[in-house]
Amino acid sequence: MLEAIRRGQLREPEKLAAFIQGTARNLINNFLRVRSRRSECELPDAELSGGDLAEEVELAERQRLVRGEIEACSNEDRQILECSLVEGMPLAEIATRLGISHDAVRARKSRLLKRIIKKIADMSQKPFP
Numbered sequence: 001m002l003e004a005i006r007r008g009q010l011r012e013p014e015k016l017a018a019f020i021q022g023t024a025r026n027l028i029n030n031f032l033r034v035r036s037r038r039s040e041c042e043l044p045d046a047e048l049s050g051g052d053l054a055e056e057v058e059l060a061e062r063q064r065l066v067r068g069e070i071e072a073c074s075n076e077d078r079q080i081l082e083c084s085l086v087e088g089m090p091l092a093e094i095a096t097r098l099g100i101s102h103d104a105v106r107a108r109k110s111r112l113l114k115r116i117i118k119k120i121a122d123m124s125q126k127p128f129p
Helices: 002-006 013-037 053-072 075-086 091-098 102-125
Strands: none
Touching (some): 053 102, 075 091, 091 102
16 A cells, blocks of 8 residues: 555545554554453462451441541540540640549540440441441
8 A cells, every 4th residue: 555655646635644543543443452352461479369348348337437436526625636546645644734623524525435445346236227
């Protein structure tokens, strides 16, 4: 075909664009078809052995429940949980920081944790939809 064009022997020049477009489309389709048949890369064995999906879903649901409970707390209760559980501060230091008694901090933390644990326990007893 190219040789015929170079020598000026093209019979129907008005159909050249359609011919080139069709040839390009066929080449692209063949390339995509071959590429989809072969794997792009090998996955290591560790990636092939996925975890237990039910456990992952349950963990995500627990995390959602805990976040929801923490968001529903007052700002001061959130600070108690954050200082105690995240920063590892002693309750006496949290009490001093917040300007409340040590007993109040201990009671509030205990009440908050019991409420969150009860929500998670209730969720675990519900049948999975």
